[in-house]
Amino acid sequence: MEAVIRDFTTARAELAGRRYVESSRNFPDMDDLAARVRFCPKAGRIWLDDNRMILLHNRSLGALRNELIETLGLQGARALLTRMGYASGAQDAEIAVKVRGGRDFFDFFTVGPQLHMIEGIVTVEPVRVESDVATGRFYGEFLWHDSCEDEVHIASHGVGTEPACWMQIGYASGYTSIFMGRPMLFREVECRSMGHSACRIVGKPIAEWPDADEDIRYLQPHAFANRPNQSRIVVTAKAADIPSPASPAVPESSSPVRSLVGASAGFNIVCHMLEKVAGTNATVLLLGESGVGKEMFAQTLHRISKKAEGPFIAVNCAAIPEPLTESELFGVEKGAFTGAIASRPGRFERANGGTLFLDEIGTLSIAAQGKLLRALQEGEIERVGDQRSRKVDVRIVAATNVNLRRGVADGSFREDLFYRLNVFPIHIPPLRDRRADIPLLLNHFLDFFCRRHGRPLTGFTQRAITGLYAYNWPGNVRELENMVERGVILAPENGAIDLCHLFTSGEKFDPFVLGMDQNGELNSLMEEPARQNPPSKEQLVQTVLHSRISLDQLEESLLRGAVEQANGNISEAARLLGMSRAQLSYRLKKN
Numbered sequence: 001m002e003a004v005i006r007d008f009t010t011a012r013a014e015l016a017g018r019r020y021v022e023s024s025r026n027f028p029d030m031d032d033l034a035a036r037v038r039f040c041p042k043a044g045r046i047w048l049d050d051n052r053m054i055l056l057h058n059r060s061l062g063a064l065r066n067e068l069i070e071t072l073g074l075q076g077a078r079a080l081l082t083r084m085g086y087a088s089g090a091q092d093a094e095i096a097v098k099v100r101g102g103r104d105f106f107d108f109f110t111v112g113p114q115l116h117m118i119e120g121i122v123t124v125e126p127v128r129v130e131s132d133v134a135t136g137r138f139y140g141e142f143l144w145h146d147s148c149e150d151e152v153h154i155a156s157h158g159v160g161t162e163p164a165c166w167m168q169i170g171y172a173s174g175y176t177s178i179f180m181g182r183p184m185l186f187r188e189v190e191c192r193s194m195g196h197s198a199c200r201i202v203g204k205p206i207a208e209w210p211d212a213d214e215d216i217r218y219l220q221p222h223a224f225a226n227r228p229n230q231s232r233i234v235v236t237a238k239a240a241d242i243p244s245p246a247s248p249a250v251p252e253s254s255s256p257v258r259s260l261v262g263a264s265a266g267f268n269i270v271c272h273m274l275e276k277v278a279g280t281n282a283t284v285l286l287l288g289e290s291g292v293g294k295e296m297f298a299q300t301l302h303r304i305s306k307k308a309e310g311p312f313i314a315v316n317c318a319a320i321p322e323p324l325t326e327s328e329l330f331g332v333e334k335g336a337f338t339g340a341i342a343s344r345p346g347r348f349e350r351a352n353g354g355t356l357f358l359d360e361i362g363t364l365s366i367a368a369q370g371k372l373l374r375a376l377q378e379g380e381i382e383r384v385g386d387q388r389s390r391k392v393d394v395r396i397v398a399a400t401n402v403n404l405r406r407g408v409a410d411g412s413f414r415e416d417l418f419y420r421l422n423v424f425p426i427h428i429p430p431l432r433d434r435r436a437d438i439p440l441l442l443n444h445f446l447d448f449f450c451r452r453h454g455r456p457l458t459g460f461t462q463r464a465i466t467g468l469y470a471y472n473w474p475g476n477v478r479e480l481e482n483m484v485e486r487g488v489i490l491a492p493e494n495g496a497i498d499l500c501h502l503f504t505s506g507e508k509f510d511p512f513v514l515g516m517d518q519n520g521e522l523n524s525l526m527e528e529p530a531r532q533n534p535p536s537k538e539q540l541v542q543t544v545l546h547s548r549i550s551l552d553q554l555e556e557s558l559l560r561g562a563v564e565q566a567n568g569n570i571s572e573a574a575r576l577l578g579m580s581r582a583q584l585s586y587r588l589k590k591n
Contacts, residue, residue: 085171301355349381377420
């Protein structure tokens with residue numbers, strides 16, 4: 001901790017000569033955020049925007065914290081709570097772009113600290129905030145007063161030598177990483193649990209912390225994920241003092257993803273499942289939409305398994321012509337059929353002693369499924385045209401983006417093969433359900449493609465980051481990868497990737513993603529002006545009266561509008577209107 005404080009003192013001295021974007025500025029009014037908190041006592045629900053919340057006694061949180069410390073040890077508990085805070089911060093970043101997408105940087109960014117206060121966690125005082133999203137430059141310094149984590153930690157463990165606001169520091173890192181579109185790290189350099197009068201936190205890009213490994217360990221529970229590229233050579237853009245992920249073109253793997261990249265709860269669950277099954281020879285079935293990275297997870301499983309020294313052989317079942325399926329999988333003997341001029345092993349033999357990855361397993365024909373089933377059951381294969389069997393020691397990892405249970409039901413997939421493959425299923429969430437991974441992936445892909453194409457770029461604009469975070473990602477990680485490469489090619493050298501460099505192929509935004517502010521400028525994810533500055537009841541009454549809409553027409557418009565905004569969810573529409581589901585259903589039928 002002494003080293004951290006020395007680094008903090010040095011950093012403050014270095015920053016003393018810079019011109020700060022904001023310094024000691026007061027927070028904006030938070031009525032717009034407080035209005036997002038809704039209580040529904042009869043339904044037993046509390047909402048922050050569209051997210052369900054809970055009220056939890058701080059002593060209960062303290063009891064949980066103490067149990068974690070006793071069970072996992074101090075470092076294990078700290079890591080778990082830090083990741084929990086990171087996920088919460090990433091979630092609140094989504095609210096920021098909804099509520100203040102059209103405001104200046106300080107008002108926009110401080111949604112996170114203000115939500116922290118609204119959620120009852122801590123009182124936040126801004127000390128210094130400097131940011132240039134396009135270049136990735138960020139420095140944030142805040143004071144925390146009356147931290148709920150300090151309160152319970154001091155009550156149980158007294159004052160010590162280590163900071164104790166673990167969830168809060170994870171929240172700050174997660175929120176800012178999403179906001180800036182690249183990995184950011186906050187450190188608590190002063191803490192009430194260490195005897196200070198208040199907690200002081202400092203945040204900046206991970207790359208600017210000389211000894212970030214210890215902090216990253218708390219956010220990264222699995223050693224095989226987010227592995228740094230050891231061959232990375234960082235150069236700077238021409239603009240002075242602007243850190244850039246670009247570097248001269250160097251020989252690289254053809255794939256930009258050579259290790260798993262992510263920090264979201266969904267990502268960590270998948271990594272945990274991989275770690276559990278890695279020490280066995282069990283068959284694994286990877287489930288997920290196209291583009292989520294099933295092959296990358298399969299490669300990682302092989303790398304951490306007992307068969308890591310053996311080969312990893314991947315085969316796309318959808319790419320094999322039906323007549324060649326058997327020979328491709330099991331091999332062929334010379335003269336077995338016209339054109340078989342030499343004997344050659346199939347994928348099973350080539351994977352002997354290692355892992356065979358069968359991608360798009362659901363596309364195999366019924367006949368091919370039967371032959372595959374025998375190989376899995378017997379652990380042996382027979383080449384086409386051969387009369388002897390060959391034993392193979394292969395770990396099977398299969399993957400599909402279709403519902404195999406539905407295939408069993410409609411007769412397109414063999415039930416016995418399904419149960420043979422479904423030993424250890426792992427569901428990989430789509431990117432839209434793990435948005436906390438986006439900043440890490442952006443940084444990873446930007447670094448790779450800047451190196452590949454020899455183009456020095458500074459990063460992404462705020463508009464680009466906001467658009468990327470709000471997009472629905474039907475193509476998942478593969479689509480994000482392609483979009484970043486497109487941006488690297490189109491963006492000006494030594495400049496930043498903007499929205500216009502990314503969404504050039506007809507990608508569809510939600511209608512509220514882009515809008516005009518009062519100056520006619522395009523802003524990312526601006527909330528409708530009416531939502532940012534809601535009219536008073538008197539103004540609404542006057543508007544309705546002047547429009548000469550009948551009461552029945554007004555009621556019907558409100559009902560239909562609520563249902564449309566709730567995407568057809570009657571319960572959600574009823575909640576928006578402050579009535580029960582039954583009441584809304586009755587009124588809809590009446591109208």
